[in-house]
Amino acid sequence: MHALRHFYASVLLDAGESIRALSQYLGHSDPGFTLRTYTHLMPSSEGRTRKAVDSLYLASSPHDHGPGTAQAAPPRSPGRGTPSGRGLFGTTIHNSGALGAGSA
Known part of the structure; x- marks a missing residue:
């Protein structure tokens, strides 16, 4: 009977499951007693982290997100940084790539 309770607690x-809930399930009046008795069965922080990350990857979609799935952006016409033909801060973008002062 003891082995079955121990197995139940370990699962x-x-x-x-929290120590407080487990303590209630096992009929212990003090969660501290449950903690002292079963603390060696508690997963380590490292184990919980590994399990959390593994479940994240298992829950992700099976789609391949490799380099072949990226779509190319449509090409821009030369000298046109923005639809207005102006770059940041009102500068004009020339075909040579040089920046000049924009005219208002």
């Missing part, structure tokens, strides 16, 4: 702790 719940591994699944992330």
Whole structure:
């Protein structure tokens, strides 16, 4: 009977159940007793982190997001940084790529 209770506690702790809830399920009056008894079964911080990250990857879609899936942006006409033909701060963009003072 003890082995079954121990197994039950270990399964719940591994699944992330709280000590307080486990204490109630096992009929313990003090969650501190449950913690002292089953603390060696609690997953480590490293183990919880690994499990959380693994579940994130398993939940992601199976689509391939490799380099072949990127779509090319449509080409811009030369000398046109913006639809108005002006770059940042009102500068005019010339075909040579040089920046000049924009005229208002």
